[in-house]
Every structure is written in C-alpha cells, then in structure tokens.
Amino acid sequence: MDGQAYVYIMASQRNGTLYIGSTNALARRxxxxxxxxxxxxxxxxxCKLLVWYEVHAVVESARLREYQMKSWKRAWKIREIEGFNPDWEDLYDRIAQP
Structure with missing residues (x-):
C-alpha cells in the first residue's frame, strides 16, 4: 500500500457515527x-471501525475526495459504504496484513 493515498470512513457501529478522513498510511491511521x-x-x-476506503494515486486527489464526501448527505455516505462493504465489517485486519 506504499506510494498511495487513501480516503476512508471510520464508524462507531453499523449506521452509527461516521468520520471521513484521508491519509497516505491507511493501516497506521x-x-x-x-x-x-x-x-x-x-x-x-x-469511531473505531474502518468500514470503507478508496485508493488514490496522490494525496491531493484523496484530500479533494475527502472534502467532497464530507459535504454529502448522510444517506449518500451510507450508500457508498454499503456498496463497498454491505455488512459493515471492520476492514482493518485486511489492510493491516503485511
């Protein structure tokens, strides 16, 4: 996962509180x-569950997407999560693997 940037969503639980961020080190963040x-x-x-992420080639595009998504309606964010991760599984173990 090196040399890339990520937009991600953390959640407190299924349909709970959401946080959107961007980083160049998804597993660490x-x-x-x-x-x-x-x-x-x-x-x-x-907000401890990593429920969604998206890979970008550069940090600038990840940040732009983050800012766009932060202005979205909640329903749009949930639709994005459920399209990628319908069961709202914590994806941390998948991305933390060496």
Whole structure:
C-alpha cells in the first residue's frame, strides 16, 4: 500500500457515527483511530471501525475526495459504504496484513 493515498470512513457501529478522513498510511491511521491515541472526534465518538476506503494515486486527489464526501448527505455516505462493504465489517485486519 506504499506510494498511495487513501480516503476512508471510520464508524462507531453499523449506521452509527461516521468520520471521513484521508491519509497516505491507511493501516497506521486506522490503528490510531482504533486505539484512541489521538484526541479528537473519532476518540470522543468511538469511531473505531474502518468500514470503507478508496485508493488514490496522490494525496491531493484523496484530500479533494475527502472534502467532497464530507459535504454529502448522510444517506449518500451510507450508500457508498454499503456498496463497498454491505455488512459493515471492520476492514482493518485486511489492510493491516503485511
């Protein structure tokens, strides 16, 4: 997963609180959310499940997509998640594999 950028959605539970972010190190960033090592929204609202992500070639395009998605209606975000991950499984173990 090196040399790429990611947009991702963390959730507190199925249909729960959602957080959208972007990063160039998805496994590390998802781990930080899961462990609550950085104070902020995801720690406060318990957004520990990685339920969706999208790969981009460069950080700039990932950030643009993040900002676009943050302005979406909640229903659109849920539709995006369920199109990629219909069971709202935590995808962390899949991306954390060496």
């Amino acid at each position: 998802a781990w930080e959310h899961r462990e609550g090592v950085i104070p902020g929204f995801t720690k406060e609202y318990g």
